[in-house]
Amino acid sequence: MAKEGIVVPVIDLANFPAELEKLAAASTEVGCFQVINHGIPVALLAEMKETARSLFELPEEVKRRNVNPNVIDGRYRPRNFEPNGKYHESFSIYDAALPSDVLSFCSALDVSPQQRKVITEYFGKLYGLMLVMASKVVESLGLVGRSFEEWSCQARVMSYKFTSQEDIGCIAAPLHTDSSFLTILHADECVGGLQIIDANGNFIDVDPLPGAIFVNIGDMGKVWSNGRLYTVKHRVVCKEVTTRFSIGLFLLAPKDGNIGTELAFIDAEHPKLYQNFIYNEYRKQRNKCEYKISDLALRVFKRRIYVVPVIDLANLPAELEKLAAASTELGCFGVSNHDMPMSLLAKMKEAARSLFEIPADVKLRNVIHNLEDGGYRPPTFSPKSPFYESLGIYDAASPADVHSFCSTLDASPQQWFRDTVKGTMQFLASAPPAGDCLVVNGGVLRPGRADIRWMNNRRTVLAWGRPPFILNIEGKRLSQNSNLDGFRRMSVVLVFQHTQTLVFGKLLGADTGRFSRPVYERFLTVLQEDECVGGLEIMDANGNFIDMDPLPGTLFVNIGDIGKVLIKSYF
Ligand SMILES: O=C(O)CCC(=O)C(=O)O
Numbered sequence: 367m368a369k370e371g372i373v374v375p376v377i378d379l380a381n382f383p384a385e386l387e388k389l390a391a392a393s394t395e396v397g398c399f400q401v402i403n404h405g406i407p408v409a410l411l412a413e414m415k416e417t418a419r420s421l422f423e424l425p426e427e428v429k430r431r432n433v434n435p436n437v438i439d440g441r442y443r444p445r446n447f448e449p450n451g452k453y454h455e456s457f458s459i460y461d462a463a464l465p466s467d468v469l470s471f472c473s474a475l476d477v478s479p480q481q482r483k484v485i486t487e488y489f490g491k492l493y494g495l496m497l498v499m500a501s502k503v504v505e506s507l508g509l510v511g512r513s514f515e516e517w518s519c520q521a522r523v524m525s526y527k528f529t530s531q532e533d534i535g536c537i538a539a540p541l542h543t544d545s546s547f548l549t550i551l552h553a554d555e556c557v558g559g560l561q562i563i564d565a566n567g568n569f570i571d572v573d574p575l576p577g578a579i580f581v582n583i584g585d586m587g588k589v590w591s592n593g594r595l596y597t598v599k600h601r602v603v604c605k606e607v608t609t610r611f612s613i614g615l616f617l618l619a620p621k622d623g624n625i626g627t628e629l630a631f632i633d634a635e636h637p638k639l640y641q642n643f644i645y646n647e648y649r650k651q652r653n654k655c656e657y658k659i660s661d662l663a664l665r666v667f668k669r670r671i672y673v674v675p676v677i678d679l680a681n682l683p684a685e686l687e688k689l690a691a692a693s694t695e696l697g698c699f700g701v702s703n704h705d706m707p708m709s710l711l712a713k714m715k716e717a718a719r720s721l722f723e724i725p726a727d728v729k730l731r732n733v734i735h736n737l738e739d740g741g742y743r744p745p746t747f748s749p750k751s752p753f754y755e756s757l758g759i760y761d762a763a764s765p766a767d768v769h770s771f772c773s774t775l776d777a778s779p780q781q782w783f784r785d786t787v788k789g790t791m792q793f794l795a796s797a798p799p800a801g802d803c804l805v806v807n808g809g810v811l812r813p814g815r816a817d818i819r820w821m822n823n824r825r826t827v828l829a830w831g832r833p834p835f836i837l838n839i840e841g842k843r844l845s846q847n848s849n850l851d852g853f854r855r856m857s858v859v860l861v862f863q864h865t866q867t868l869v870f871g872k873l874l875g876a877d878t879g880r881f882s883r884p885v886y887e888r889f890l891t892v893l894q895e896d897e898c899v900g901g902l903e904i905m906d907a908n909g910n911f912i913d914m915d916p917l918p919g920t921l922f923v924n925i926g927d928i929g930k931v932l933i934k935s936y937f
Pocket residue numbers: 522524539544551553560600601602612614
């Protein structure tokens with residue numbers, strides 16, 4: 367049973383900016399509100415309701431002329447269109463932001479000139495209200511002057527026909543969240559039935575306030591705001607034996623369909639929760655879910671984020687315990703205060719970029735017999751990793767090796783370039799976090815192989831290190847996501863080699879069991895991540911992949927067998 371007495375917040379549009387705080391609370395805590403003083407004449411609302419009533423009286427074959435090829439489910443829905451839609455019938459307009467689309471809706475249904483006037487005026491005004499409400503909601507979160515004019519907007523004109531006493535209490539629209547960014551609902555002010563669910567799982571009746579417009583946040587609002595906006599679950603139940611009308615306007619997504627999180631909502635405390643995706647892909651995913659609610663449908667697009675522990679090199683030995691935990695439990699960590707100048711890191715990235723632009727025949731001159739892939743690994747090296755290209759130096763601790771690397775590839779590189787490569791390599795080689803604290807007991811920890819890696823980030827998931835080189839985990843889905851094309855990911859990797867047994871645990875003052883075995887030739891890897899293009903994932907103890915967000919200014923270090931460190935090619 368619905369609980370009585372709890373009301374949905376009411377926002378007075380004539381009282382801004384005073385209402386901003388209330389709007390912020392409504393949008394982030396309740397997920398919906400009713401708007402008064404919205405500027406849409408009451409007479410127009412009533413006329414549209416009458417027009418809607420007459421549209422549903424049109425012959426079936428006329429109603430079926432309502433189609434919107436550009437949007438999923440964007441057509442006339444007869445009753446029983448969905449298994450639990452026995453009461454529900456609806457028309458759809460896409461894109462209701464476009465007067466031309468509204469007019470073609472009218473023409474397809476052959477409405478009278480008077481009805482056409484009402485419909486066009488109504489959607490013109492309702493869309494205007496949508497733009498105002500979307501920017502106000504966003505402003506309430508602190509972003510001023512945001513416009514949603516470039517977003518698509520779907521309209522749905524709905525009727526629920528309840529014919530018998532037995533219908534009372536039945537569910538006419540099952541519990542769901544809207545897929546939209548924002549929804550404006552002109553609900554039937556005479557017939558209730560809309561219910562929202564609160565944080566405790568209680569259903570609450572939304573009692574229609576005469577003349578008010580109901581607004582709610584949808585799934586795209588949650589994604590765009592990185593979880594700040596609250597997506598309310600709602601449903602419609604039958605309250606009385608009559609026909610209920612409602613009209614919804616749904617602000618869906620930018621016109622190109624690309625949904626991403628607004629950068630202003632991403633920071634170290636609020637890592638990006640969802641991948642970028644295409645709105646229609648989301649709709650398809652959502653349609654597959656038993657319940658169309660964001661928690662289920664968005665699960666696929668959720669990023670598994672792990673904020674890697676950061677070891678502050680300026681704070682050793684106090685950080686040793688943290689380092690021990692990171693090394694023995696997680697196998698990787700970030701390093702801050704590493705003294706590697708940011709400018710050098712940035713220059714190295716540029717140097718790496720220009721290295722990969724050198725003609726292939728010159729790159730192939732980088733032949734190094736000690737490296738298993740011969741020093742230059744072209745994208746064709748393995749069909750399993752077509753986006754991966756790398757150049758290697760062996761041994762990067764040796765200035766002579768770095769120098770010969772530069773001269774081999776010296777098709778055009780300038781001195782600054784050579785200096786940069788040399789500077790980066792030497793730094794990484796001489797001042798690794800291992801330098802002070804991972805003193806090897808009886809073994810030799812020696813900086814060795816360096817790689818400069820380049821990824822043309824497309825459509826697949828790569829693993830580097832030992833085979834398997836490729837895990838095509840989500841490649842299929844990503845392959846539809848053409849906007850991923852052309853992103854290049856650059857990394858510089860320094861591998862510390864080791865040939866003798868390490869008593870690693872002892873060194874860290876921890877249990878020796880796990881690491882008192884040979885760690886093969888790859889002991890420690892220092893990675894300069896691409897700070898603009900994510901993609902590094904680790905596999906946790908449960909076998910789940912977790913995104914490692916690049917932490918600005920830190921170097922990434924991982925232990926030993928690097929088979930668990932993966933490069934995933936989306937950003
Ligand atoms: O008809 C109503 O009042 C609500 C409809 C709804 O929730 C929707 O179309 O998403």
